[in-house]
Amino acid sequence: MKSTVEQLASTRVKITVEVPFEELKPDFDRAYKALAGQVNVPGFRPGKAPAKIIEARVGRGAVLEQVVNDMIPARYSEALTENDVNPLAQPEIEVTKIEDNDVVEFVAEVDVRPEITVPEASSLDIEVPELSTSDEDIDAELDNLRARFGTLTGVERAAKEGDFLSIDLSATVDGEPVPEATTEGLSYEVGSGTLLEGLEDAVQGLSAGESADFTTKLLAGEHADKDASVTVKVNSVKERELPEADDDFAQMASEFDTIAELKENLGEQVAERAAGEQAEAVRDAVLEALLEKADFEVPEGVVDAEAHQQIHNIFGEAAHDDSTIDSVLEAQGTSREEFDAEVRQGAERSVRTQLLLDAAAEGREDLEVGQDELMQHIMFQAQRNGMDPNQFLQQVVQNNQIGAIYADVRRSKALAELILGANVKDTAGNEVDTEKYFGAAVESEESDASESDAVESDPAEGDEK
The missing domain is CATH 1.10.3120.10 (Trigger factor, C-terminal domain)
Structure with a gap:
């Protein structure tokens, strides 16, 4: 087998492979055996018909096609190794010459790794944010933990950020109701910004039983990207009450006996997270x-x-x-x-x-x-x-x-x-x-x-x- 490589671009090559017929005898033997198992020849058991009879039955062209298709993957891999080519994808292969009893030629175009000069590490001057933690960070972590054990209590006042509301929503587009944008008893945390654009401004300042209208674009459904007139009604307003940050809370929420020990552990967590960042x-x-x-x-x-x-x-x-x-x-x-x-x-x-x-x-x-x-x-x-x-x-x-x-x-x-x-x-x-x-x-x-x-x-x- 003979193979040559032509550089088409810095990231693509063409490999030309010539295989003389004398190297294909094992491939022909396998092809005849495979075809013999597929063709019924009177007078011969399945798979036992001689090569010449098989060729007469299916034609020389079918035999050559079987041989060429079977031999290409192995010869392509051999050419890669022989020419030290590192492919990055599957090749585009074309058989360009079949001269019976002489030679088979095919070409393969494939993307390859470009020549890369890796910069010296010592030439890299890098600046990153300073590693620092503060008491405010630890307090925020403690507040997050307290929130997990908080309780919701109804209040008779206007809604503000951090409150939890039960709301009803209804929407119309050009005066027609939009069923998929209508719901009742939906729970919503003021300030989360997780629902419709404009809802935040509408609910802040509302008390239980009050309503407000606002306009927003619908994101999905039949009326996606259309302006909708939405009415929001507040059914209830609840605030989250956090437990006191004391030894009793530390024992309830962690394996520590005192709030000081818990805060020390939270400080370690904050520092570890900062280091990870x-x-x-x-x-x-x-x-x-x-x-x-x-x-x-x-x-x-x-x-x-x-x-x-x-x-x-x-x-x-x-x-x-x-x-x-x-x-x-x-x-x-x-x-x-x-x-x-x-x-x-x-x-x-x-x-x-x-x-x-x-x-x-x-x-x-x-x-x-x-x-x-x-x-x-x-x-x-x-x-x-x-x-x-x-x-x-x-x-x-x-x-x-x-x-x-x-x-x-x-x-x-x-x-x-x-x-x-x-x-x-x-x-x-x-x-x-x-x-x-x-x-x-x-x-x-x-x-x-x-x-x-x-x-x-x-x-x-x-x-x-």
Whole structure:
């Protein structure tokens, strides 16, 4: 077999493969055997007819078609390895020559990874918000906890923010009632802003038994995007009474005996959450800096596939129904053009990020993903999706997603190493201890290196959507 590669663009190549007939004898044998099982030849048991008789029955063309179709996948894979080509998607293959008893030629065009120079981590100067917590933060956390144990009490006064109302709603469009916008006894928290636009202003200041009218645009249904005249009636007004923040409350709401111990624990939670937010800010800022410094093209076909996948993730089975998508977007006040542009921008960024971090990982031969790391990530994803870990793992294996998960973990580790090498300070000029946030991901390489051989997967497969 002979193969050559032509660079069509920085992200696309054409591979030409020539296979002489003398290399196809095993392929012909398999083709004759397969065709023999499909053709009934008088005088021969099924599958036992000689090759010449099979060829006479089905024609030489059918035999050649079977041979060519069967041999292409293996010869294509061999050409990829031979020419060190890293594909990012499925190829477009065309058979360009079949000269019987001489040669078969086919060409494959495929998107490939561009050449990427990963910026030096030491060249990245990153600034993130200062890590700080205050007594107000702890008090707010305590108030949230108290609210969970609060009680609602009816009051005879006008409604204000934070009150809970029982309301009736009725709407008309051009004087005609709108049944789907009519309801009774609906519970609503003033200030939540979760219902119709204009409702907040209408209910504030109303007491039980009072009504108000306002105009708003309906978001869905037969009258979507039309102005509706809405009447809201307040049936009752209730305020939430919070329990006293004392030792009795601490014992009721937690495992602590005193309010001081509870507040200390809440302070630790607030600090931990703030640290998590700072770590996320570091990660995002380093990644953004890397993407700004790294200049490379992304394959359009791969971006198209990623955009299609994102649309499917948003709309599910309705992703193929343009009319449904258009009506949903119209109800949300956006156009299909704006939506498609936003999705494509996100898809391009996602592909660019994957390619950059793959290049960073490949620059480190000692960066491995151990079996424990892979399983931990799978368990985390199972928990995140609310699934039984064993069931989720079975689904991952059935859908052939191990390679994609392996690639995700590997990229995360590559980014962690880049973060550790970056210059990160907060807005107050203090150096941020990135080791505290990301050191564990890198340290696990040595402990898991001996187990990584158990994971046989091509990370490139994880890029195919």
